[in-house]
Amino acid sequence: MSVAASPVQQAVLWLNDPLNWTNPGGILQRLGEHLEISAAAVALGCLVAWPLGLWLGHTGRGGGLVVLVSNATLAIPTLALLTILPLTFLGFGRTPVVVALAVFAVPPLLANAYTGVRQADVEALDAARGMGLSGGQVLRRVELPLAVPYLAAGFRTAAVQVIATTALASFVNGGGLGEIIRTGFGLSIAAGGGQILAGGVLVAGLALLAEVVLGGVERLVTPRPLRRDRQRSGRPRPADATGRA
Amino acid sequence: MSFRLSYLADPGNPWFSWQYVRDNSDTILAALGEHASLTGRAVLFAVLIALPLSVVAYWFRPLAGPILGVTGVIYTIPSLALFAFIAPYLGTGAATVLVGLVLYALLLIVRNVVAGLNQVPPEVREAAEGMGYGRWGRLFRIDLPLAVPGIMTGLRLATVSTVALVTVGVLVGHGGLGQLIFAGFQNNLYKAEIMTGTVLCVALAVLLDLLLVLVGRLVTPWSARGVR
Numbered sequence: 001m002s003v004a005a006s007p008v009q010q011a012v013l014w015l016n017d018p019l020n021w022t023n024p025g026g027i028l029q030r031l032g033e034h035l036e037i038s039a040a041a042v043a044l045g046c047l048v049a050w051p052l053g054l055w056l057g058h059t060g061r062g063g064g065l066v067v068l069v070s071n072a073t074l075a076i077p078t079l080a081l082l083t084i085l086p087l088t089f090l091g092f093g094r095t096p097v098v099v100a101l102a103v104f105a106v107p108p109l110l111a112n113a114y115t116g117v118r119q120a121d122v123e124a125l126d127a128a129r130g131m132g133l134s135g136g137q138v139l140r141r142v143e144l145p146l147a148v149p150y151l152a153a154g155f156r157t158a159a160v161q162v163i164a165t166t167a168l169a170s171f172v173n174g175g176g177l178g179e180i181i182r183t184g185f186g187l188s189i190a191a192g193g194g195q196i197l198a199g200g201v202l203v204a205g206l207a208l209l210a211e212v213v214l215g216g217v218e219r220l221v222t223p224r225p226l227r228r229d230r231q232r233s234g235r236p237r238p239a240d241a242t243g244r245a
Numbered sequence: 246m247s248f249r250l251s252y253l254a255d256p257g258n259p260w261f262s263w264q265y266v267r268d269n270s271d272t273i274l275a276a277l278g279e280h281a282s283l284t285g286r287a288v289l290f291a292v293l294i295a296l297p298l299s300v301v302a303y304w305f306r307p308l309a310g311p312i313l314g315v316t317g318v319i320y321t322i323p324s325l326a327l328f329a330f331i332a333p334y335l336g337t338g339a340a341t342v343l344v345g346l347v348l349y350a351l352l353l354i355v356r357n358v359v360a361g362l363n364q365v366p367p368e369v370r371e372a373a374e375g376m377g378y379g380r381w382g383r384l385f386r387i388d389l390p391l392a393v394p395g396i397m398t399g400l401r402l403a404t405v406s407t408v409a410l411v412t413v414g415v416l417v418g419h420g421g422l423g424q425l426i427f428a429g430f431q432n433n434l435y436k437a438e439i440m441t442g443t444v445l446c447v448a449l450a451v452l453l454d455l456l457l458v459l460v461g462r463l464v465t466p467w468s469a470r471g472v473r
Contacts, residue, residue: 007333007334071405074402074405074406074409074450075405075408075409075447075450075451075454076409076443076447077408077409077410077411077412077423077426077443077446078409078412078413079412079413079415079420079423079426079427080412080426080439080442080443080446083426083427083429083430083439084439084440084443086434087434087436087439160321163323164321164322164323164324164325164326165323167323167324167325167326168324168325168413170325171415171427171430172430178325181325181326181329181416182416184329185332185337185416185417189332189333189336189337193332193333194333196329196332196333197329197330197333199326199329200325200326200327200328200329200330201326203323203325203326203329204322204323204326204327204330207321207322207323207326208318208321208322211321
């Protein structure tokens with residue numbers, strides 16, 4: 001590889017080498033790891049945050065807790081959790097990485113589940129109760145369907161954020177596309193610049209792709225009248241309030 | 246290998262150690278200093294860029310969408326990838342980290358400042374125009390002062406998330422307290438070093454957040470309930 005070439009040319013060269021895709025530790029293997037870790041983390045986050053958020057929203061309590069959780073996780077560096085969790089009872093391997101990433105998926109999932117239930121039309125709730133539905137039935141048949149657009153918004157935010165932070169798993173040798181960038185830095189900037197840039201493009205491309213695809217899903221599950229309403233009122237969604245690492 | 250395992254099992258690897266803090270106070274203070282200085286500079290530059298951008302988005306409505314869209318896309322790019330884009334050009338110096346942090350903080354500040362400016366009641370705007378305020382006069386005397394709560398919210402969010410993000414600078418060797426966390430991980434998982442870095446990092450975020458709340462109260466004496 002000619003060192004004189006610009007980083008962009010080097011990156012194109014690196015991406016055009018089929019061995020860089022198929023080798024052990026190549027793009028395809030790293031992409032697979034990245035998607036596995038992200039999927040597991042988002043699933044774990046949903047498992048914890050959705051029931052809790054729906055229940056808190058249903059009972060109308062715990063609004064302060066939701067805010068506290070999102071503020072607290074904003075201040076904790078991802079790198080710290082990734083390095084600390086393997087030292088606890090979780091042990092080494094993929095588990096602590098997934099748990100650490102799931103922690104950062106919880107705030108948007110929780111906040112949106114909570115808000116989704118809270119924003120349910122009061123008249124619809126009154127009507128449901130008047131029809132004799134129990135608390136659990138109201139949650140399942142009225143509040144939950146009305147909260148679906150919010151759940152989808154939270155899912156999109158959480159998934160994109162987890163895909164982004166999974167890149168940091170490479171700091172603790174956790175695999176994923178971040179490893180490509182780290183390996184590039186392991187060489188020097190002059191020799192590895194192309195690989196660094198190529199890794200960056202892959203990670204950013206995956207995050208943006210997830211954003212676009214899940215944004216489409218979010219639109220699909222949002223009833224048409226609500227779409228226009230939300231665009232016009234332009235109120236910020238709780239999903240927007242959380243940070244990213 | 247057996248040495249490492251015995252080291253792990255060794256009770257001499259506590260979560261916190263005064264001994265470590267005393268022996269390495271120079272390193273710790275240097276890391277804390279770098280962390281604080283990177284955060285301060287990043288937020289300062291971000292504000293200097295974001296405020297004019299927000300005013301442009303406020304004055305020229307058709308530009309609001311593109312401005313928020315572009316900063317939003319930058320915000321979506323993972324931090325590691327953003328640093329990877331910058332490093333081949335700016336090298337492995339603090340400049341790479343700084344530019345990345347500024348780009349990240351932009352969206353948080355722009356969105357909140359625009360929201361703050363849009364919250365200025367139309368009656369107030371009309372009254373100001375009726376009193377003969379020009380565009381600039383209205384901006385500095387009416388719009389911006391009334392948008393202070395939004396500006397402070399954006400500043401707080403940007404500051405707290407910047408403090409956490411600085412640690413990713415480890416990638417290019419300028420991660421502030423992240424250097425301690427990462428070094429502890431590589432140094433046979435030295436818990437005391439990792440925890441000292443983490444605790445100081447969170448403490449710095451909380452401290453700066455409280456400081457900004459205080460500043461917010463001082464610059465908006467009319468809102469007795471403070472900045473929310």
